[in-house]
Amino acid sequence: MTPRTALVLLAIAGATIAACGSEDSSTSESVNADDLSGRGFVSSDVTGHELVDGSEITMNFLDDAVSVNAGCNTMNGRFEITDGTFAAEQFAMTMMACPDPLMAQDTWLSEFLASSPTIALDGSTLTFTGDDATITLEEIEPAALVGTTWVVTGTVADAAVSTVPPDPTASITISDDGTVAVDTGCNMGSGDVEVGDDTLTFGPIATTLRACADEVARLEASVLEVLQGDVDYEISADSLSLRSGEVGLELTAQR
Numbered sequence: 039m040t041p042r043t044a045l046v047l048l049a050i051a052g053a054t055i056a057a058c059g060s061e062d063s064s065t066s067e068s069v070n071a072d073d074l075s076g077r078g079f080v081s082s083d084v085t086g087h088e089l090v091d092g093s094e095i096t097m098n099f100l101d102d103a104v105s106v107n108a109g110c111n112t113m114n115g116r117f118e119i120t121d122g123t124f125a126a127e128q129f130a131m132t133m134m135a136c137p138d139p140l141m142a143q144d145t146w147l148s149e150f151l152a153s154s155p156t157i158a159l160d161g162s163t164l165t166f167t168g169d170d171a172t173i174t175l176e177e178i179e180p181a182a183l184v185g186t187t188w189v190v191t192g193t194v195a196d197a198a199v200s201t202v203p204p205d206p207t208a209s210i211t212i213s214d215d216g217t218v219a220v221d222t223g224c225n226m227g228s229g230d231v232e233v234g235d236d237t238l239t240f241g242p243i244a245t246t247l248r249a250c251a252d253e254v255a256r257l258e259a260s261v262l263e264v265l266q267g268d269v270d271y272e273i274s275a276d277s278l279s280l281r282s283g284e285v286g287l288e289l290t291a292q293r
Contacts, residue, residue, distance in 0.1 A: 068122050069159040074099035078275020079164045079175035086171030087146060090139045095147065095173060097164070098274040105277060105288075108147045110136035112192060112288070114199055124157040124166065132192060132201035178275040181291035184233065187211045188278050190223075193260040194286035203253050208261050209292070218243075220265065222258035224250035229265075238269045238280070261287065 081095035089095070093109030106113040106129070113129035129148060136144075155168040162177035190208040192199045202208065208223035212231055220227040220243055227245030231238055243265055250258055263285055270281045276291040 068119070069157055069164075070119050071099070071102045071117070073159055074104075074164075075101050076180075076274050078178040078180075078277060080178050081173060082163075082176045083174040084171065086168075087150075090143050093140065093143065095175065096178070096276075097175060098277040100272060100274045100279070105274075106147065106151065108140070108143050110134060110140035110144050111201065112199070113144075113148060113151075119157060122156050122158065123154050124151070125154055126151050128152075130199060132199060134201040180273060181276045181278075183271070183273060183278070184212050184214050187292040188289035189292050190257070190261060190287055191290050192288035193257070194281070194288065195260075196284055199288060202257055206254065208257055210261075210265070210289070212238075218265070220245065220261070222250075222254075222261050224248055224254045224258050227262075236270060236272070238271050240265045240267060240269060260285070 076099070078096065078098040080097075081089070084095070090109060095106070095108045098105045102118070103114065103116050104126070111132040111134050113131045115127050115129035117124060117126040119125070129151070131144070131148070135141075150166070150168050150171060150173070153168050155166040155173075158165045158167075164175045164177070166173040166175075188210050190202055190210075192201060194200075203223070206223045207221070209221045211219045212233065213219070216230055216232065218229055218231040218240065220229070222245065225245040225248050227243045229243040230241035243262060245262070264280055264282050264287050266282065268282070272279045278289040278291070280287045280289070
């Protein structure tokens, strides 16, 4: 017969184990879109797939939308997280031509994210786990709006994002003296800008008058069309989104 004292100790031990299990389940929280909004991540380790030399995966989240890049085209789309599973709608993708290995990597990543991988967030480490691969990413420190050179990576019209020529690049740099320097990809310009909590108010932008090739001229026109008057802005890690009505720009902090 088991002594009474032993029975009491076993009962206490069992209660303790049960309490610990209950505490773990009640304090563990699944990652959700709000946990990720306004944060960006870059890959630190990928197993099950070998990234193209010199490339990395970046992911920037804003509300329930994510922007993803693996060294070539940028994918944008909305997502949901249910019981630790990441479910993405069909991504819109820019159509820039890249070397075949990077194009293949875009396809692999798109298919991976569409396969409903599990997602976990541990402090600043974000992990996606699929059937055949795991992607581990570390959080990117947010870039400062003022003093950073922001390079244009996409133009927006009617909610559709279009790619830009890889060379030359267009950019803007806002200074703390209330001015903005603009490189349209062809001409240089500058003007006044007032920085608000979520709005930039641009004064007239004066530029040089150099003639541009057709493709670059279209980029210049898109940039200057956005940088007028009140423009809404949002920063997610090293990405900046500018919106002026139906047009806008997508930019990335120069590293």
